[in-house]
Amino acid sequence: MVFALHSTSMTSRTIHFLRRGQATALHDIPPDRTLLEVLREDLHCSGTKEGCGEGDCGACTVMLGERVAEPGQAPQLRLRAINSCIRLAHSVDGLAVWTVEDLAHDPHIARAAGHPQHPAQEAMVQCHGSQCGFCTPGFVMSLFGLYENHCQQRQGQALSRTQAQEALSGNLCRCTGYRPILDAAQQMDQLPAATLDRAAILQKLEQLALLQSHSAIDFNYKAPTDLQELLQLRAAHPQAQLVAGCTDVGLWVTKQHRRFAQVLDVTRVAQLRRIDTQGGALHIGAAATLSDAFAALERHYPELHRFAARFAGLPVRNSGTLGGNVANGSPIGDAMPLLIALNAQVVLASVRSERSLPLENLYTGYRQNVMAADELLARISMPLHATQPTASGKDWQLLRAYKVSKRQDDDISAVCLVVRVAVQNGLVSEAAIGAGGVAATPVRATLAEDALRGQPWNAATVQAAAAALQAQFKPISDMRASGAYRRQLLASLMTRFWNESQGQGHIATTLEHITLEMQP
Ligand SMILES: Cc1cc2nc3c(=O)[nH]c(=O)nc-3n(C[C@H](O)[C@H](O)[C@H](O)COP(=O)(O)OP(=O)(O)OC[C@H]3O[C@@H](n4cnc5c(N)ncnc54)[C@H](O)[C@@H]3O)c2cc1C
Ligand code: FES
Ligand code: FES
Structure with a gap:
């Protein structure tokens, strides 16, 4: 199924993504058009709702699937629920996208005989998790994410109430009340299973990658996969809006109605997403998502779990990056006080060189920093400290x-x-x-x-x-x-x-x- 859309006359690369097992192509999408706009207005997927348009309510939640290949390991399908209202449409190029309509229609989801609905939907029905229904598609998609990332991996271990709450922390409901929805979350895996054929999706994503355009044409949305190319583009187009997970920038589009003629996306550069531990220090690439960055931090500091879970809601953490939080430099941002207490250094990169400085020295004033027009934040590095869960003994x-x-x-x-x-x-x-x-x-x-x-x-x-x-x-x-x-x-x-x-x-x-x- 190939859609040919001609919404404006702007020069734009074609977006290809996988939906219901088919490659979908979108042409001439402006670089600052949101995924939600494209889904609802162009593809007529009106099951995905717009509530707040700022990442708060979760009504617009959809699931993204990405082929992730760690060095020396077989490629994995990474599934993440995100807010489509503040995500730019071009950012799903090369990914798989599921909306609420797809749960019953994706040929890659095998449902049990006599159960046409996905367990995420059936549990909501059985537990009376919906009244007006406006929030329901978003909850169902977050439940789908929970089902795939936890229920399918836990081999019979029951999902706790706290886990359910954390998974649904980015979804608001104004009329049902949360008890039945949380019941549904805990009931999903007691229903006949639905199985996602990850191998088939991975194979199709590999084929889809061949359609992605790496041409030298001066597209208005660029998402290079190579760091040097990204740095060269940054130097050549300092006016282009730099974007990572778009959970801050998305609001400039939807709430401040700012327009961007050119966008430079940092999230496809593998080096910028890498997280590793070397020489007694933790290095987190600037484009690592907040979910991945906090998971790495929690591996060393389990005491941070509740703090991490209180950073936005899960769909925002699944899209937003640690580097975006640091570069945005909001005085009420949460990662920076933590990183300062861990004595983190930020590494800034440009075509000229790399330099490193203490994180607190990055800022010169309200949302101002020392980054030059051709620089970007490459990674955040911090020594690992031997903290204990409680203070005991002399040391x-x-x-x-x-x-x-x-x-x-x-x-x-x-x-x-x-x-x-x-x-x-x-x-x-x-x-x-x-x-x-x-x-x-x-x-x-x-x-x-x-x-x-x-x-x-x-x-x-x-x-x-x-x-x-x-x-x-x-x-x-x-x-x-x-x-x-x-x-x-x-x-x-x-x-x-x-x-x-x-x-x-x-x-x-x-x-x-x-x-x-x-x-x-
Ligand atoms: C509903 C909601 C709740 C939120 N809750 C919280 C919260 O609890 N705590 C909190 O701290 N924040 C919160 N945020 C803010 C936001 O999620 C974070 O600031 C997030 O980390 C931004 O990352 P991003 O990748 O989405 O950045 P983007 O929106 O893509 O970019 C933000 C800024 O950083 C710049 N930038 C991005 N990457 C780089 C780079 N590598 N180098 C140089 N510049 C770069 C961009 O140009 C832009 O100026 C919330 C946001 C929403 C929508
Ligand atoms: S519409 Fe509310 S989070 Fe997207
Ligand atoms: S069912 Fe009405 S807002 Fe949730």
């Missing part, structure tokens, strides 16, 4: 990441504070603190670090660090929190770290509730 190292926001899930921080303290023989040997939401950029809390280093680990030292945090930062008031509340939080979170170092984790939870209730 320990503790890492805690605190995010305070109005909602627990899928919300932006009012304040984010990440604290790492190492103690040897009762004295603080190392202190690293990153803060967000308290200045015009993500920042290192240097005064508090100085107040801690070399001091005995006791309540008085912690109090001095809390005072130093309040002395260094004069946060502004905005819709998320008042400046006074933010300053209060800095001290409260430092106290919370102290309490946790004393084994009082349960008090920490209470403290969070108290501070939230105090919010004006």
Whole structure:
């Protein structure tokens, strides 16, 4: 099935993607047209809904399949639910796409006899997971992602309520209520199985790659696969909008109605997506998705799981990249305080050279940074620290990441504070603190670090660090929190770290509730 669409007269490469086992071709799609627009308006897949148009509600969730080949390993099919409303249509070139309509019609999904619906759909029906139905296609697609990535791999182990909640964290429902939907998530794998023929899809994606255009024509959406080519294009077209997962840039299109005549996509360069551990350091390519980056961080720091799960919702983390978060440099971005506390360095690359600097030195002002017009962020590297889950004995190292926001899930921080303290023989040997939401950029809390280093680990030292945090930062008031509340939080979170170092984790939870209730 080949669609020939001629929506504008702009020069554009043809987009090829796999749908229901067939190659679909789209012509003349402007570089800033969203995937949702193409699905609904051009391909008439109106099952995929538009709720918010900004990645918040999940009504537009679709599934993407990508052929991923790690060096020395057989290619794998990577399946990820993403928000189509803020994803650019050209970014699915060479991928497989599933919308809610496809679950019942894809010949590569083998359903049990007498069960025409996918278990993700059937469970929603059986558990009464839908009322008005507007959110339902998005939930079903997130459930499809959960089914493929977890239920099919767990060999009989039941899915927990927490796992279900985390998988559905990017989907909002306004009328059913979440209990029946979460029931559906837990019921899916008790229904007769539906099996996706991954081998057949991988084979077709390989064939599809042959259709992808690598011609030298000056297309207005470029997604090179080679780093040198990307850097040359960056130098030659500094005006082109650099894009990774598009979870920030997508909103500039849908909410600010900005138009981009040329787009340069960094996500197809394998080197920029690589994550590895070498020489006692973790290196995360700038174009690694937030899901992959947090998974790598959690392998070394399992204590970060809840913090990672509170970064946006899963479809945003599946598309957005770590490099996009760092390069965007929002003062309320969550990755940067963590990376500062881990003493991360950013590596900037251009056709001229590569240079490396401490992450906090990247920023020069509100959403401004030192990157030259021909540079881009290549990777983020950080030493691996031997942290422990709890502080015990004379020598320990503790890492805690605190995010305070109005909602627990899928919300932006009012304040984010990440604290790492190492103690040897009762004295603080190392202190690293990153803060967000308290200045015009993500920042290192240097005064508090100085107040801690070399001091005995006791309540008085912690109090001095809390005072130093309040002395260094004069946060502004905005819709998320008042400046006074933010300053209060800095001290409260430092106290919370102290309490946790004393084994009082349960008090920490209470403290969070108290501070939230105090919010004006
Ligand atoms: C619903 C929703 C919830 C969110 N929740 C959170 C949250 O909880 N915490 C949080 O911190 N953020 C949050 N975000 C923001 C966003 O998801 C992150 O900032 C994300 O990491 C951006 O990555 P991206 O790949 O999508 O960047 P893009 O949108 O593609 O790009 C963002 C900026 O970075 C630049 N850029 C991208 N890659 C590079 C590179 N390699 N080199 C140089 N410049 C580059 C782009 O040019 C652009 O200026 C949320 C967003 C949405 C839509
Ligand atoms: S329409 Fe709400 S997340 Fe896309
Ligand atoms: S069923 Fe109505 S919004 Fe979810």
